[in-house]
Amino acid sequence: MTADETSTVRYYDELGCWVAWGREAAQSALQDSRLSSETLEAANLSYLPADMHEECSHLIETMRRWFVLLDGDRHTVARRAIQPMFSPRRIRKLEETIEVIVAEELDAFAASGATGDFDVITGLADKISARTIALLLGLPGDDDATLHRWAKALADFLASSYRRDCAVNAQAALQEMGEFIKNAPDEEGESIWSRATGGEWDRLATSSMVLFGGLETTAGLIGFAVWYMLGNDLAEQVAASEAGEEAKAVVERVLDVYAPLGHVARMASEDTELGGCPIAEGDLVLVSLTGRDLFDAQDLPTEPSGHQDGDRFDHVAFGYGMHYCVGAPLARVTVANLLTQFARRFPKASVKDVAWRKNRTFRGFDHLVLDVSGPQT
Ligand code: HEM
Structure with missing residues (x-):
């Protein structure tokens, strides 16, 4: 689910979590106090065999x-x-x-x-x-x-x-x-x-x-x-x-x-909203730091992207x-x-x-x- 075509927040059914990417969505997620950093249980231990x-x-x-x-x-x-x-x-x-x-x-x-x-x-x-x-x-x-x-x-x-x-x-x-x-x-x-x-x-x-x-x-x-x-x-x-x-x-x-x-994880401690998408309490959000959707077909290039002087620096x-x-x-x-x-x-x-x-x-x-x-x- 995404809010609209241009949204950079998306729910992945197959993974059962949200992905947010791009500077704006990433910053909103990382400063939202309802998105907790206490994710060890949900993002890691729940996958570790009991x-x-x-x-x-x-x-x-x-x-x-x-x-x-x-x-x-x-x-x-x-x-x-x-x-x-x-x-x-x-x-x-x-x-x-x-x-x-x-x-x-x-x-x-x-x-x-x-x-x-x-x-x-x-x-x-x-x-x-x-x-x-x-x-x-x-x-x-x-x-x-x-x-x-x-x-x-x-x-x-x-x-x-x-x-x-x-x-x-x-x-x-x-x-x-x-x-x-x-x-x-x-x-x-x-x-x-x-x-x-x-x-x-x-x-x-x-x-x-x-x-x-x-x-x-x-x-x-x-x-x-x-x-x-x-x-x-x-x-x-x-x-x-x-x-x-x-x-x-x-x-x-x-x-x-x-x-x-590549990304950091957050978990909603209460209902919130991100990039126009409703995030429910308990939902996991993976915040991409690469500027791109985490699950884009990711090429691993052998040549770096081109450089232009005066490029804008706006990474997270x-x-x-x-x-x-x-x-x-x-x-x-x-x-x-x-x-x-x-x-x-x-x-x-x-x-x-x-x-x-x-x-x-x-x-x-x-x-x-x-x-x-x-x-x-
Ligand atoms: C290119 C190098 C580095 C990158 C890309 C990087 C990236 C990050 C990111 C993205 C976070 C935020 C995690 C979050 O929001 O959940 C973080 C936090 C942190 N980083 Fe780095 N880091 C780098 C180098 C270092 C170095 C050199 C140290 C220590 C010697 C360090 C120690 C920490 C610590 C302690 C935190 C936790 C801060 C907190 O939770 O308040 N990092 N780092």
Whole structure:
């Protein structure tokens, strides 16, 4: 059911839920207090086979406390406690260190062709996302492979909650993550574990959710941004931009067309209306962040969409309203910095091979292999 031909809200009988897309409908949905974020039960646990609930009690107990899946005071109190870690002032202070991390990883990437492919995902995106997020959260970030293995397990569970293997892997990942976070050296008392509020379960939940929240999304954006810049021959102008303004514009444009998080879920806690459609209490609404209907025949292109200077940036890739992404400033600074340094270092790089991930919620590439054999500066 849609309100009219132009509506961007639609009910899918076969899925038993609404889908809302486009900036206007997405923003309305995300600021409607009758559309609750407390969707774990309806969007995930109701699909998990009933006999798995006891076996996965650690997973369920932790995710029930993830503040991204909470409304009202419980959300506000948990978010407020960790928000200072993400303040613009703190991000500005970390910018120099982020620049050094990016430069070190580009050095390692330049050397990596001797032993394998120049794969942006394993060679840059996973490493830079892990190190910068760990830096911000006061955690060790050198073992990027383990951090991303945990994050992928959680992302797979969120996208395919009916699968037993995904639930088992996600629970193991959360348990390992919890030990890693609790045991991380933290002499100054400034790690995410020390900042989070509440009892042990709450702090575990907040720390694991914040760590998870940034890893796959930032790595996804790095892949999209490098692919888009090279595919549209933008490296030269990005490299020439003194203050990195071109790189920042490319990042926003990429977020417009390739949102790393495909959608978020909401559930009506009372009757409401969206884009002219009646949403009844208990209905599930999937809010697309890609600008498109989630169930459009989705092509997974091997070439990025074209670029025009002056394109309008009006995405909702970081969400909107109460749950707006706390990590957005960090992601923006990190990816813009990478683009600028990358473009100056590998001005002639081109894309050799790209493969999309299967996960349609946490979107990104499995690999993005480059040819950097041309003369570089
Ligand atoms: C390109 C990178 C990123 C994208 C696309 C992204 C996307 C999003 C979106 C769409 C939301 C809203 C969820 C909702 O409304 O239900 C969100 C929330 C959140 N994100 Fe991000 N994110 C990114 C990076 C990060 C980073 C780097 C961190 C942390 C290090 C982070 C931590 C969080 C947290 C904690 C929330 C929950 C906020 C709340 O519920 O109040 N994100 N993110």
